[in-house]
Amino acid sequence: MxxxxxxxxxxxxxxxxxxxxxxxxxxxxxxxxxxxxxxxxxxxxxxxxxxxxxxxxxxxxxxxxxxxxxxxxxxxxxxxxxxxxxxxxxxxxxxxxxxxxxxxxxxxxxxxxVPPPPQGLPELLYGEVGPTSALAGRYLLVQVGGVDQSWAVILDDEGDYVWTVGLPVGIQINHFVPDEDGTSVWIAQMDRYQLQDLGRIYRYDLGGAVLSDTRLPNEHHVAIPKAGTDDVLWIAHVTREQEVEPGVVWNVVSDEIRLAEEGSGEDYEVLYNFLDDGEDWFVPCSHVSATEELLGVPGYHEWTHTNSLVDAPDEGALYIAPRLHDALIQLDRETGEPRWQLGGVHSDFTVAADPRLPADSTSLWSHGHLNEVWADGFVLFDNNLHFAGGSRALEFAMDQDAKTAELVWSYTDPQGGVVPLLGDVRRLPNGHRLVTWTTWGRMTEHDPDGTVIWTAEAPVGLLIGRPTVLDDLYGLVESPRE
Missing domain, CATH: 2.60.40.10 (Immunoglobulins)
Known part of the structure; x- marks a missing residue:
């Protein structure tokens, strides 16, 4: 007590x-x-x-x-x-x-x-938040990862920790978001090395007490509450044998979107399965030909590597992004029925040409990460693993009825460096954009012209991921996105 x-x-x-x-x-x-x-x-x-x-x-x-x-x-x-x-x-x-x-x-x-931060959690090198920064007077909810441990943290605009929860060694936080009730947060976890199926999502009150613990079989990358319900959504690995050409069978790992009531994750419903509900088999890129180990079993060919799941209740939609397909897919929020695909081999959209990409490319980005979509646009971190020029932050405008899209803003790392894993882009008030260069341990704020007006960096070896900007901790009020 x-x-x-x-x-x-x-x-x-x-x-x-x-x-x-x-x-x-x-x-x-x-x-x-x-x-x-x-x-x-x-x-x-x-x-x-x-x-x-x-x-x-x-x-x-x-x-x-x-x-x-x-x-x-x-x-x-x-x-x-x-x-x-x-x-x-x-x-x-x-x-x-x-x-x-x-x-x-x-x-x-x-x-x-107030006690010091948890052992092992170092201070971030937080740049001064000036009067033109959209972060002035606001908070950053973000996940921080070390070699063997990760933390869910909230920082104020001076870079001081004002809320921290750490998970045990070997457990990775893969998603950290506020709940719509304004008094709690969700922290999803997985085995850092994917040797065991340790998928779970916890709901914490702001005092740090665990309100619920939901087991999420085969969860990876993203687990989120489904707004307006008592349910949880997550991305899960699925495996099967797949004939990739006559007489050639691969052990394939793909993904499905699952739904379950909070606290009852073992009793889940499958909303969408790429191998059952998606396009016929094809090889989207050279990464699929390589094999990797999953949950201690070697020899799997990864086909989709879905790393993004966004709930859009106002549109009655879910958005998913299979990284290896370089695509954004909209699903019906209740049935999981696919509505359209933007980007990739099976795109339904006409997109204005991007001079940085080959003229015959079906990809609008190369193995990116996405966490924010709205009715007529989205922002995405383009890791850019298959094209020259380095990783970049992108914003697209789209017309869902006309099935057209256009790149309207971008920022490329000036040194042409490549972030191989993770990464994020978020809209901020006053038209600014927050870019997270995860494996570099860096966040940068940009004005509409792309000028860097604020930077935060973690010590070497630490990762920063998926920030959410809050106007207020009381009520967990998210900042407007413009």
Whole structure:
């Protein structure tokens, strides 16, 4: 059991006649405010019971500033969570209730020394967030990976950790997203070396407590909540023997999209299977001819390597991106029925020519990663493994009715370097773009002209992946995307 951090008397105060200060009422009712650190050490839960209903909150800050506060609550008993506390810093806090007649009840100040970040999690080299940056005053929810361990973290705009959860050695976080309820987050995991089937997704409250644990058989790359439901979606490996030409049979690993109720992942429904529901067999690129080991079994030919799954409830759609097919596919959100494909051998779209690519190429990018799609466009990190010129961030505009698309923005690494794995692009407020160069441990913010206006870097050997930008931790308000 966690020991209460403080039990503080709550005093009623009112302004003195000349309004120069506060004077405790002689008959003030002594109350207690209890503060308990969360399992995520950057949080503090404070509870108290006012003598009468009123508007209540916690004021807190560094260096006795008390310049921050929690959202207001009402009710006979108050319990609120203090968020956004920087690791390894000392905070002061006090509970406040203002009664209907204006009387302010205020506890004496309490102190809380936030523990340091988890062992092994180093500081990021966080560039100064200037006034033109879309990240000013905002938070980054991001996954950080080391050689054998990974962490789900939230950073403030000064680069300080304000929320951290680490998983055991050998377990990789492959997706980390806020829940639509505004009070919890989802962390999906897999075996870092894919020697065992350890797919799971956890839902944590912001205090760091596990709310649910859902086993996800054969999960890899992405697992997400299905908005507006109690269900979870994920990408899963599937294997079978496939005749690739007369008399030649390969052991093939492909993917399917699965759906299950939170907490009941073993009882899943298959929404879409590439080998059953997709196009007939073809060899999309030379990578398919190579063999690899899956869950300790050698000799598999990977056919799709689906690494992206986006839920778009407003469109009644799911978007998936099989990396080796260089395609974006829209599925019906309920039935899994494919609606169209953009890019790749079987594309349904006409796309304006990209001068960087060969004229006869069916690919619009080369083995990319994608996490954001909207009704008339998407952003994508093009790892660019088969063409010259280096990895790049791309934005496409598309017309789903006319089946046309056009590259409308791009940024290429100036040195022509290649990020072989992962990578991400996100839209930010005011037209900026956030690009994650995962295996380089780097994030860059770009204005519409492509100019780099902010950079963050991890120490050598650390990976950064799939950031989400938040306006506020209270309610996990995601920033507008423009």
């Amino acid at each position: 966690t020991r209460p951090l403080a039990l503080l008397g709550l005093l009623a105060c009112q302004r003195d006649p000349d309004d120069t200060g506060t004077t405790p009422l002689p008959d003030a009712i002594a109350l207690t405010a209890t503060a308990i650190p969360g399992a995520a050490a950057n949080t503090l839960t404070v509870a108290w019971t006012p003598p009468d209903p009123g508007e209540s909150w916690v004021e807190y800050g560094l260096d006795d500033a008390f310049d921050r506060r929690t959202p207001s609550l009402t009710g006979p008993t108050v319990q609120t969570r203090v968020l956004g506390l920087k690791s390894n810093r000392a905070y002061q806090w006090r509970a406040v209730t203002v009664l209907a007649d204006g009387t302010r009840l205020e506890s004496p100040a309490g102190d809380y020394l």
